[in-house]
Amino acid sequence: MSEASARATFQLVKLEEEEGLLPQLERIFAWVRKLQELSLPHTYAFYPPGISLKLRKDLPRGFPDRKGLLKLSPKIEKGHFLVPRVI
């Protein structure tokens, strides 16, 4: 990203902050929190565990690079991968 174009993009985002979009969100989060007051014994939301969106800090780090990934791939012979035979 060149400096000029990064600045233009940053301006767009900055404008949103100044126009109050983000502070308004805080109010909305506080407002919907009202639902927490409600007691719902024996009513559960069924969904598989761990499906929430991951925050950036939760993303796994230290992925292997291309070379590392290739090391994990099966061996090649005559242009074909050698894979275990499955019967």
Add this chain to the structure above:
Amino acid sequence: MNFSLLEIEEILKLQEEGRVKPQEVWDFFQRRIQHWEPRVNAFITLVKDLKGNGVAVGVKDNITVKGLPTTCASKILRNYIAPYSATAWDRLEARGFSLAGKTNLDEFAMGSSTEKSCFGPTRNPWDLERTPGGSSGGSAAAVAAGMVKFALGSDTGGSVRQPASFCGVVGFKPTYGRISRFGLVAFASSLDQIGIISNNVQDAAYVFSIIAGEDPRDSTTSSRPVPKFQDMFGGEGGSFTFAYPGEEVLGRAEEEVRREFVEFIKLAEKIGGRGKEIPMTLLEYAIEAYYIVTNAEASSNLARYDGVRYGTRQEAETLLEMYLRTRTSGFDDEVKRRILTGGFVLSRGFYDDYYGKAVAYRKRLASFMEELFSEVDFLLLPTTPHVAFKIGERQDPIEMYMEDFFTVFVNLAGLPAISIPWKLLGKGLPIGFQIVSRWYNEIGMFHIAERLERAIDFKNKLILKEV
């Protein structure tokens, strides 16, 4: 001949008998469009040439019609031409109905006033200083002013019923799964339904009988048979039972509306209903749960507008920058707010507290409704807390969300509901009341709504007036 005052079936019969030509019908609606459209701004796209039987139909601009723009009133889709038609419109077209145009809405159907459109606000034909409600405000205004015979809208939290109430017309939302969502641009898929706006209950039922039913292109449609229009009305119609909420719910409506609602209850009793008040404290939380669920779904559904898959691309040097520019300039504030809220309630650490709780609430609400409808046939309540508000009057987003207090629980539970006009209140503005029924009982609901409509005898002076 004033075709706005006739029922669809009557117009078609006149055509069958050769007493009226499609061109005459079409020209009538075109004249009304020429008169009203410059004042109201109900349409985003208008169709000039007649194709079909001349009975003019408005289709909300988040429902696709092949070859025409489908903008969702958003800058990001301003250049999008739909390559296919929605099933609902396909079925109407196959029966010969004529498209008059694509109607205005709040951007991506997110709003309650039709002010948040990149094509400018739609005005309420009853008072041009006021909003027609939303998000199907263009459809409701077009029907109220007689520019079209009926219109399709979409109802995710009341977007058909609320504008119908503000504009003095009938707004119908079917059971979830009754009408195919194929071709309806997704906002919150587990709540979205295509609805019908018309000038009378019979017309809503007539259109419902055409467009409802299983569609292999929408796996959430129900395979249950759709009632035939001929079976929906007629007969004396005996007694019925209904519930209405107490002060915990009605207290959200303005005094004038509450007073009129008491009269509405009395009328329902007069035509054979037996009513009882049932406390519904659970409804107090519906609006918060609704905003969590819908925004969560919207944040996922609107991810496709990225300048690559869909949406007008803003060129940039890198991919990330292109995404940022496209979405930052393509969406307006309300849509951004909802996407960001949706992302937040789905994120790790907040998921169970927000989304999980809202989904659990939704299940509880559905059980409550099941129990309620095992005791009574219908639930009656106001559609809106007050008459139409002025353009620009609601600046606070939370205040705007509260507009849907009486309607959102219906969508959370997937129930069918219809709003019928009651009368003009103090400011000379219409207000509607709602009839909610158990799942798949549209036939019973139409029947009662039609009996009430006859007893109310609401006169839409806008369509009575020749232009």
